[in-house]
Amino acid sequence: ALHDGRVRVVAHPPQAERFLARLEGVPRFACTIASTDTAEIPEISAAGETPEKRRYTAALDSEFLLYGSTLTLGEIPKNPLGPPSPVVITRAGLCTLGQQAVIVDAGTRILPRVPLLTLGGTPGRCITSGAALPHPFPGAFLATLAAAARQLADRAPWVILAESVPGGTTTALALLEALGHPARGRVSSSIPGGNHELKEKVVATALAAAALPPDAGGLQRAAAVGDPMQPAVALLALEISRSKPVVLGGGTQMAAVAALALRLHAEGIPGNPEHLALATTRWVMEDPSADLAGILHSLPRPVPAFAAGLDFSRSRLSNLRRYEEGLVKEGVGAGAAAFAAFWTAGIGHDALVAEIEELVHGLDA
Amino acid sequence: ALHDGRVRVVAHPPQAERFLARLEGVPRFACTIASTDTAEIPEISAAGETPEKRRYTAALDSEFLLYGSTLTLGEIPKNPLGPPSPVVITRAGLCTLGQQAVIVDAGTRILPRVPLLTLGGTPGRCITSGAALPHPFPGAFLATLAAAARQLADRAPWVILAESVPGGTTTALALLEALGHPARGRVSSSIPGGNHELKEKVVATALAAAALPPDAGGLQRAAAVGDPMQPAVALLALEISRSKPVVLGGGTQMAAVAALALRLHAEGIPGNPEHLALATTRWVMEDPSADLAGILHSLPRPVPAFAAGLDFSRSRLSNLRRYEEGLVKEGVGAGAAAFAAFWTAGIGHDALVAEIEELVHGLDA
Numbered sequence: 001a002l003h004d005g006r007v008r009v010v011a012h013p014p015q016a017e018r019f020l021a022r023l024e025g026v027p028r029f030a031c032t033i034a035s036t037d038t039a040e041i042p043e044i045s046a047a048g049e050t051p052e053k054r055r056y057t058a059a060l061d062s063e064f065l066l067y068g069s070t071l072t073l074g075e076i077p078k079n080p081l082g083p084p085s086p087v088v089i090t091r092a093g094l095c096t097l098g099q100q101a102v103i104v105d106a107g108t109r110i111l112p113r114v115p116l117l118t119l120g121g122t123p124g125r126c127i128t129s130g131a132a133l134p135h136p137f138p139g140a141f142l143a144t145l146a147a148a149a150r151q152l153a154d155r156a157p158w159v160i161l162a163e164s165v166p167g168g169t170t171t172a173l174a175l176l177e178a179l180g181h182p183a184r185g186r187v188s189s190s191i192p193g194g195n196h197e198l199k200e201k202v203v204a205t206a207l208a209a210a211a212l213p214p215d216a217g218g219l220q221r222a223a224a225v226g227d228p229m230q231p232a233v234a235l236l237a238l239e240i241s242r243s244k245p246v247v248l249g250g251g252t253q254m255a256a257v258a259a260l261a262l263r264l265h266a267e268g269i270p271g272n273p274e275h276l277a278l279a280t281t282r283w284v285m286e287d288p289s290a291d292l293a294g295i296l297h298s299l300p301r302p303v304p305a306f307a308a309g310l311d312f313s314r315s316r317l318s319n320l321r322r323y324e325e326g327l328v329k330e331g332v333g334a335g336a337a338a339f340a341a342f343w344t345a346g347i348g349h350d351a352l353v354a355e356i357e358e359l360v361h362g363l364d365a
Numbered sequence: 366a367l368h369d370g371r372v373r374v375v376a377h378p379p380q381a382e383r384f385l386a387r388l389e390g391v392p393r394f395a396c397t398i399a400s401t402d403t404a405e406i407p408e409i410s411a412a413g414e415t416p417e418k419r420r421y422t423a424a425l426d427s428e429f430l431l432y433g434s435t436l437t438l439g440e441i442p443k444n445p446l447g448p449p450s451p452v453v454i455t456r457a458g459l460c461t462l463g464q465q466a467v468i469v470d471a472g473t474r475i476l477p478r479v480p481l482l483t484l485g486g487t488p489g490r491c492i493t494s495g496a497a498l499p500h501p502f503p504g505a506f507l508a509t510l511a512a513a514a515r516q517l518a519d520r521a522p523w524v525i526l527a528e529s530v531p532g533g534t535t536t537a538l539a540l541l542e543a544l545g546h547p548a549r550g551r552v553s554s555s556i557p558g559g560n561h562e563l564k565e566k567v568v569a570t571a572l573a574a575a576a577l578p579p580d581a582g583g584l585q586r587a588a589a590v591g592d593p594m595q596p597a598v599a600l601l602a603l604e605i606s607r608s609k610p611v612v613l614g615g616g617t618q619m620a621a622v623a624a625l626a627l628r629l630h631a632e633g634i635p636g637n638p639e640h641l642a643l644a645t646t647r648w649v650m651e652d653p654s655a656d657l658a659g660i661l662h663s664l665p666r667p668v669p670a671f672a673a674g675l676d677f678s679r680s681r682l683s684n685l686r687r688y689e690e691g692l693v694k695e696g697v698g699a700g701a702a703a704f705a706a707f708w709t710a711g712i713g714h715d716a717l718v719a720e721i722e723e724l725v726h727g728l729d730a
Contacts, residue, residue, distance in 0.1 A: 066508075117483075143478070
């Protein structure tokens with residue numbers, strides 16, 4: 001643990017140390033949003049108060065991240081039991097860095113009212129179709145991704161790529177399994193204790209429907225059982241990694257993206273895997289119902305991973321204290337934003353918690 | 366004339382000199398695209414080989430600017446008589462600067478297959494309706510513009526805001542007249558000699574249909590008889606000008622945007638007018654059928670203006686030599702990109718022309 005426990009290493013300490021040494025200056029922070037109809041499966045996700053409201057989660061997260069208030073509905077997303085979306089952590093972290101997020105649209109049904117870096121993607125079908133995304137990806141999509149990567153990397157010393165995709169841990173499990181990484185019982189969930197049984201049933205249906213041939217490529221596997229964020233972020237990460245360090249901001253969802261990026265690199269897509277890392281929260285790192293480190297150790301190359309040592313157990317706000325029960329663990333790059341606030345801006349733990357509390361307090365006022 | 370005639374002053378030399386002294390480092394270059402149905406009026410524009418192909422001009426310009434080739438159709442826009450779109454100048458200038466353009470969509474019918482910074486605007490109706498854009502602009506639009514401005518200014522020492530809007534000199538005339546600046550006979554045209562009579566007839570119809578009350582505000586006037594690019598770029602420019610110099614990249618179209626920005630600032634929208642300037646080509650500066658300097662001198666504050674001293678009269682390519690006949694004069698920020706290549710990158714005149722020739726030669730090969 002570095003910085004008095006504010007920055008923790010989840011996996012691959014030697015690579016983690018080398019990676020940290022390369023992180024100088026203020027990163028650009030991009031959050032990719034996308035919809036997957038997988039999120040419509042009852043009980044699959046708690047990233048939103050009700051199934052209806054979950055459709056708005058990515059839009060509301062994006063608006064709050066940029067404006068500190070929402071436009072599309074009059075509230076930010078929350079867990080059905082009350083705790084607010086982790087976007088409050090992300091916004092506090094970015095304010096500390098003096099940075100505004102770039103919202104990237106990889107295919108979202110309900111668009112936020114913010115400037116969007118639009119990639120031309122479409123929302124994903126339910127993965128039980130076995131044909132979630134259009135395949136093959138058109139050449140224009142690959143050209144667009146490369147140009148977007150250049151735009152995100154422009155003048156930034158390093159880049160954080162985060163996500164807001166309700167239903168995304170189920171598509172993460174599907175993608176990991178489709179790529180040959182055993183992940184059953186290992187992915188996190190917005191539901192405490194995990195909803196592994198339901199997820200595994202959905203993923204088994206998806207993989208059976210996809211009937212992937214043994215020689216299927218990485219993009220084909222992602223198109224069959226993934227969500228639109230995964231290939232977009234994997235390709236952005238590879239392209240940016242050619243010149244700059246990239247931190248995938250998220251937990252097991254981003255472990256799946258890392259797996260896809262390594263697969264695509266092995267298939268010949270240019271990139272520098274040594275420039276890839278992952279950053280998440282302590283709640284994911286210590287999630288008793290998941291195993292991020294286990295997933296990372298199954299990847300063919302060491303991708304170092306960090307966790308921001310945020311602790312809400314002594315927060316004065318009861319809805320934040322409930323994070324410690326596992327009601328909310330990660331999302332919108334909360335862990336990576338806190339990691340950058342700690343590492344780059346050098347803010348203290350209690351000072352960042354106070355910033356987050358002020359944001360949450362303003363919501364309830 | 367500075368730099369051996371490569372950088373010329375079109376208007377307000379003392380302010381121009383002070384502004385130039387502030388331009389240090391490599392600018393960000395953003396090109397805002399939009400559609401106005403005004404471009405569907407027969408004979409109104411030559412920014413495209415045929416009326417049908419003109420609908421693709423902004424998309425093809427954007428693709429060529431980013432990729433050096435087009436995806437949506439197999440060719441770049443050209444004048445009906447042959448000369449290629451000025452995007453060849455813009456691309457050569459940006460390559461010299463090592464920069465990739467950001468394409469901003471303010472409301473475009475046929476979207477380019479590039480990453481788009483999307484503002485949530487819609488294409489404009491024909492201005493003869495007198496109600497070209499939705500009004501009042503929703504609050505979300507203004508919030509989006511401010512956030513987009515912050516994104517464009519991030520880490521850039523100064524910013525160029527360019528445009529690709531076929532039909533845009535007619536909407537420029539309409540906006541200038543609606544704001545009380547006499548502009549008849551003064552706006553440039555993609556048609557040699559200008560098509561002033563047709564333009565003025567269209568604008569007279571537009572202003573009569575709009576029946577603007579004397580106390581109408583700037584945004585109301587732009588919404589009545591403008592195109593979607595104008596209010597978007599005026600608001601982006603004002604917001605960015607609060608912290609950084611902004612160069613409006615274009616000729617009389619950007620003079621209309623400057624007029625709108627000054628009006629909005631006088632109405633209370635924050636900004637720093639001393640951080641606003643304009644850059645165009647020598648072909649606009651010397652256009653015998655237009656009067657950019659005259660328009661600029663009618664504005665309530667001095668907005669300094671520059672022209673890149675590009676001269677194609679000795680080019681080895683006949684289609685470029687035809688620029689000297691006034692067949693193509695400006696567009697896609699060609700003048701501003703050349704200005705920045707001369708001023709910031711210090712490239713010589715003949716070297717830049719050689720880069721442009723190579724791009725055009727590649728098209729014909």
